[in-house]
Amino acid sequence: MKKKTTKLLLSFLIILLICSVLLVLVSSLIFSPQYVFRTIVNGNSDVMDYKVFPERIIQKSSQPYHYKYNLDASLKVMPIDYTYKGKGRTKPLNTILEETNTTSFIIVYNDKVVLEEYNNGYGQETVNTSFSMAKSIDSLLIGMAIEDGYIKSVKQSIADYIIEFKGTNMERITIEDLLLMRSNISYEEGNIWFGDDAKTYYMPDLRNLALTHKNLTSKYQGKFHYNNYHPLLLGIILERSTGKHVSEYFEKEFWNKIGAESDASWSLDSRESGFEKMESGINFKAIDFIKIGSMLING
Known part of the structure; x- marks a missing residue:
């Protein structure tokens, strides 16, 4: 009886292993091997993720400000x-x-x-990663792009800058909808690498992901719904309106002007795509990041 139970258990484990391998292989064909590898190896996001992704360096200020x-x-x-x-x-x-x-x-x-x-082993020279605080930076950059004349208004359709959406239902979405996270773009959390959380974090071509995700839903009814496709689309709009990488525009118009003492970086989806992780990936020392708050307080 014991041998029979052991054999059944072993057979079950072998079948489970085969199914898991097949799932990984099929998923790699549907998405990409790099994407599936990232989700398996790295799992949930972590404070050290700035070491996982390639990055674009943001040079410190030519005139650093010291508190x-x-x-x-x-x-x-x-x-x-x-x-x-x-x-x-x-x-x-x-x-x-x-x-x-x-x-x-x-x-x-x-x-x-x-x-x-x-605390927890950190110090003045330790690099912090922004996670979703990056979304506030995205918003500030859109505001600066409006002040600089690259973007006319937040009331504009996103299709004014993303011509791939011309003539589609995506044309109804405004820049303001992205900033307030109230568009009808569908977003499903969970479901390992099949969910949008993982896709918008680990995909090696986030630009293409955002441009090809045109699934709309009526269930949000114009209300706030957390959705990482929004900051990705804002990144594309910033790229196309300013003609610069987002981190390049950030460095020139923002990081340099607030008197950053140290270099920062913006994590990229991959070296090949070279698109900033707009939803999460600005990496900095804490004393410089607080200067953004000082800038806002002082107008």
Whole structure:
């Protein structure tokens, strides 16, 4: 009886292995071997992903700006009130930073650094990756492109810049729809490499992915729906309107002007495609990134 059970279990494992191999092979033919390899090897996104993808370097400012320091040690243990699972709680700030695996935490007040904390092995020279904070940069770049005259208005159809969408239902989508994530472009999360989360993160040609994904749905009804195709399309619009790589435009019109002290980088989908990962991939040192906040506060 025991031998029979062992044989059945072994047969099941062999069948499972064969099916898994076939699934990988078929998926590689449907998508690309590089894409499937990335999803299997790298899995979920990680703070070290800037080392996984190729990158385009963004040069530091020709006139770096350095904050003055007026550190206040009492802020480290400042009690923070918050609600978790319906219960009110209070903990010192440094405990919260450790428990939430925060890597870098800086407070600037009146253009002076009053608190600068690094945890979990991070320090002043450590590179951080933006993840979805990149979407805020995308939005700022669209605004700058309007100020520079490359784009007329957020009310324009995206087909004004992406001519592949002329005469299709995609023509009804505006730049504003992309910025507010309210278009009817379908987006399905999960489902390993068959889902849009993985595709918009790991595909080696994100530009082509965004241009060929024309699946629309009526289920969003003009409401916000998280969708990584939106920032990818914004990247294509920035490329075509400015005539520059997005990171090149970012460096000239943004990174240099805010007085960045160090080089940054923007992760690319692949060396062959050379398209910026608009949904997630700006990599920087924390002290420079906070200068974006200073710029916005000071108008």
